[in-house]
Each structure stands twice: as structure tokens, then as C-alpha cells.
Amino acid sequence: MKYMLLVCGGGDDTEVPAEVEPVEPWVEELSAEREVRLHGHRLRPPTDAVTIRVRGGEVLRTDGPFAETKEYIAGFDVLECTGIEEAIAAAARHPVAAVGAMEIRAFWDEEDAGTAIRRLDAELTEAARERDVERAMACYAPDVEVFHSATGGEQSGVDALRKAEELRLSTIAGPVEREVSGFRLRVDESVAFSHALVRTRATLADGGTLDTTERVTTGYREAGDRWQIVHQHSSVPAGHGAEEVRP
Structure with missing residues (x-):
């Protein structure tokens, strides 16, 4: 408490x-x-x-x-x-x-920050499975900064992130499986950071398969009565290369 x-x-x-x-x-x-x-x-x-x-x-x-x-x-x-x-x-x-x-x-009783942030991460998993870009973007702050190892690019702001995600999904057919492991969270009042391994699997539009594992560091900020992602950085951990198999 x-x-x-x-x-x-x-x-x-x-x-x-x-x-x-x-x-x-x-x-x-x-x-x-x-x-x-x-x-x-x-x-x-x-x-x-x-x-x-x-x-x-x-x-x-x-x-x-x-x-x-x-x-x-x-x-x-x-x-x-x-x-x-x-x-x-x-x-x-x-x-x-x-x-x-x-x-x-x-403090007045309220949802534990750790519970709220883990629920936010679960929302990203569901949004990926349903290929719902807007549902995923609702998890991010308008001024979010994202660096993704797959593209080597940086998206500043949720609008740029939305365009990058729409482009990524255009190369994928069907749902996206997002599996999170080793999730570690540190909360300090109105900001928090998490570290996790995120495995992404999907069928590509050309019939191939996508199977990648990345180490994702995420920064969160409490905005009003909810948490939002304000920073996200992905990298390929040692021993986990990105695998993309085509027919």
C-alpha cells in the first residue's frame, strides 16, 4: 500500500x-x-x-x-x-x-501500477493477434519515441509509429503471435520501465514465415488515470537472430 x-x-x-x-x-x-x-x-x-x-x-x-x-x-x-x-x-x-x-x-485505493502496466502489455498482444493498429496505438503516448531493430528506424510520435505499423502489417497475412517472456518491471511513482524478450511469429503475405525474438525495453508514463508507453527500444539479443523463411 x-x-x-x-x-x-x-x-x-x-x-x-x-x-x-x-x-x-x-x-x-x-x-x-x-x-x-x-x-x-x-x-x-x-x-x-x-x-x-x-x-x-x-x-x-x-x-x-x-x-x-x-x-x-x-x-x-x-x-x-x-x-x-x-x-x-x-x-x-x-x-x-x-x-x-x-x-x-x-493513498486512495487504486489499481496497482504493475497490474495496469501488465494489462497494457497484454493489450498489445491482443492488438497484434487481431491486426488492430488503432487498438495498439491507444497504448502509446502522442509523443512516443520508438526504435525498432528490424527496420533500424526511429519513429517520433504516434502518427509516425502508426504508419510504420501499417506498413509492417501489409507484409503479413493473418494474425500475429506475440509471446512475452522474462518480463521485468520497475515502477518509480509516475514513470516505469520494463525489460522483456518478445517473440513474434506470423505468416508473410508471400507465403513465407516470420519468427523473430527481440529484447524490448519500454518506458511508461502515468497520464491521468492510465499508463501510456512513451519510449520503446528493440534489439536482437545474442543467440536470437531474426529468422524469416520464404517458400
């Missing part, structure tokens, strides 16, 4: 007291060793804040924080824990907890 950890400083001084232990060891332990901390950053002081309100269609701007208070949000961290007790334990070990306060807020 995901939690937002708000790091709250105290007092009139917006600088972290000199006696506070450095935060880097805490970040390193929870990020690299335990994979609890997904993302986080220090924030500029409240004096640099800008507060916006809209009243009667007019945008009202106030320089400074929303409310005058001795406590202020100095930074934030996004944690992924098994439950609130693990989140509390992680927050209690944060160096600023000794001089300020740590506020823990759970």
Missing part, C-alpha cells in the same frame, strides 16, 4: 538544525536495500510558496503559504509498505522526526 510521508519542520527557522542527522542514509536504506521509499524530495521554504485561489472566475494569488503556522512541510516521501505499522516504523527513523513531525497519509 502506498503512503505519502509529509516531513514537517517546526519553529520559525526554516533551516534544518545542525544537530539533525543527515537524511541520506535513511534514503539509501529505504530506497535501495528495502525498496520501501519510491520517491521523494525536499521542498523550498514556505516564504517561496505561492497560494492560488479562484473566486468568481478570478485567479487570486498570494505570495507565501496557505496558512501562517509554525510548522511547515519541508519535504515529502512516497512509501510502499505492507501496512500502516511499517509506514510508522519507517517514518520514526527519519532524522527530522526528532525535531519536527512526520504526517503519514494513505
Whole structure:
């Protein structure tokens, strides 16, 4: 479960007291060793804040924080824990907890990012089988960048990718079998990367057969309430040559 950890400083001084232990060891332990901390950053002081309100269609701007208070949000961290007790334990070990306060807020329940991205990859498989270009293109962001080893070309934008896919399908007769193996996924807040071997098999329009295996690296970005592919790079792994058999 995901939690937002708000790091709250105290007092009139917006600088972290000199006696506070450095935060880097805490970040390193929870990020690299335990994979609890997904993302986080220090924030500029409240004096640099800008507060916006809209009243009667007019945008009202106030320089400074929303409310005058001795406590202020100095930074934030996004944690992924098994439950609130693990989140509390992680927050209690944060160096600023000794001089300020740590506020823990759970995210609203939503579909797990890993599940959503794997469902997106399954959608590509179904789109290939049905030769449905538009269904496949719906998985990509408008500004996607794709490099494909088979053509040696790079497509910038979904329109260029659509044309390349339509040209590729014009050389194929019937459905396209897309088999994914070794799928590995890394999610970091609103971006993610996956690595996998993708085998593509199909019957060519001239009666031959296509059988290729590629290593595909894919970058994803969360757009609103869904994930989209923003980068994709394909290469032929060692020992997996592209095989195209003609009659």
C-alpha cells in the first residue's frame, strides 16, 4: 500500500538544525536495500510558496503559504509498505522526526501500477493477434519515441509509429503471435520501465514465415488515470537472430 510521508519542520527557522542527522542514509536504506521509499524530495521554504485561489472566475494569488503556522512541510516521501505499522516504523527513523513531525497519509485505493502496466502489455498482444493498429496505438503516448531493430528506424510520435505499423502489417497475412517472456518491471511513482524478450511469429503475405525474438525495453508514463508507453527500444539479443523463411 502506498503512503505519502509529509516531513514537517517546526519553529520559525526554516533551516534544518545542525544537530539533525543527515537524511541520506535513511534514503539509501529505504530506497535501495528495502525498496520501501519510491520517491521523494525536499521542498523550498514556505516564504517561496505561492497560494492560488479562484473566486468568481478570478485567479487570486498570494505570495507565501496557505496558512501562517509554525510548522511547515519541508519535504515529502512516497512509501510502499505492507501496512500502516511499517509506514510508522519507517517514518520514526527519519532524522527530522526528532525535531519536527512526520504526517503519514494513505493513498486512495487504486489499481496497482504493475497490474495496469501488465494489462497494457497484454493489450498489445491482443492488438497484434487481431491486426488492430488503432487498438495498439491507444497504448502509446502522442509523443512516443520508438526504435525498432528490424527496420533500424526511429519513429517520433504516434502518427509516425502508426504508419510504420501499417506498413509492417501489409507484409503479413493473418494474425500475429506475440509471446512475452522474462518480463521485468520497475515502477518509480509516475514513470516505469520494463525489460522483456518478445517473440513474434506470423505468416508473410508471400507465403513465407516470420519468427523473430527481440529484447524490448519500454518506458511508461502515468497520464491521468492510465499508463501510456512513451519510449520503446528493440534489439536482437545474442543467440536470437531474426529468422524469416520464404517458400
